[in-house]
Amino acid sequence: VSVFDLTKKLNLLPLFALPCIIVAVALENIIGIDFTTILGTIGGTSLIAYYVWKNLELRLPKYVAARKYLNIGLVLLGFGTLFVSIASVENILSSSGSAGIPLKILGTGIFLSGALGMIFAFVVIRPKPYDPA
């Protein structure tokens, strides 16, 4: 897979993420809170991943300096999304309204730590000054 193909695929990511978020937020009353959770977290994570990877491609110094922590944050966001999605599916399939709550709490914790880790990386890590030599 060439770099051009990857860039092209990366640019398609918002086309997937934004409709997910729009449906999740605007149609929450129709689709229910569980589908909103699934679509919202998938859309949000995709959009964050798109923006981070795009800026890493553009080699923005802040992003390059924090690359390691941003990738860890994205992995945590991904795991959080996976856990809350499984919890939401469990909730949809279960007759009880609070079936997947413990798993959702766990997923929310992972998702939060990923988001906070990324924010922390942006705020704390400083890029090295430009050295022409």
Next chain:
Amino acid sequence: VVVQPTENFVNNNVVKPIVNNVVKPLVNNVVVPFVNNVVIPYAKANYNALVASYNTLSNVGSQMWNGYQSFTKTVRDEQQSFYHSVNQDLQGFARDVTHLHITDMNRFLTGVLLCAATAALVVAAVYAAPEAAAAAAGSEAFAVAGVAASAEVAHGLVEVSTGALLLGAGCVDNIAGSVAD
């Protein structure tokens, strides 16, 4: 023996006439009227003016003192009223916060997830602004590259801001809808 008559003579023929004919009339007709009509009234007028000035100043000082006391009392009352009001507001706020409880945990967690995604997106967008990135790099060379890449960054920014707005709306809606007083 010789001196005595001479002295009497001078006394009787020079001093006494001068005193009786010159000094006494002068004192009676000039000095006394002058003192009575000019000096005493002038002194009296000055004294009265001084007394009036003192009274006026005393009144002004008294009024100023009263005004100061009234002012400090007003300030003290206002402060007490303000502190009382703020205290009441804080107590009301604390009561509202402590009485808040989650009515729908599922929805609340969704709100928290959307808030976290919003915060991450907003911070990522802030630190990707070309000017901020150039300043962070601290180099003129990157500033040029940053401006050149600004179109690309701005392009991504549209999607990110749209997503952040929607996610933020979902965050507020879900958290507000899942707690009650």
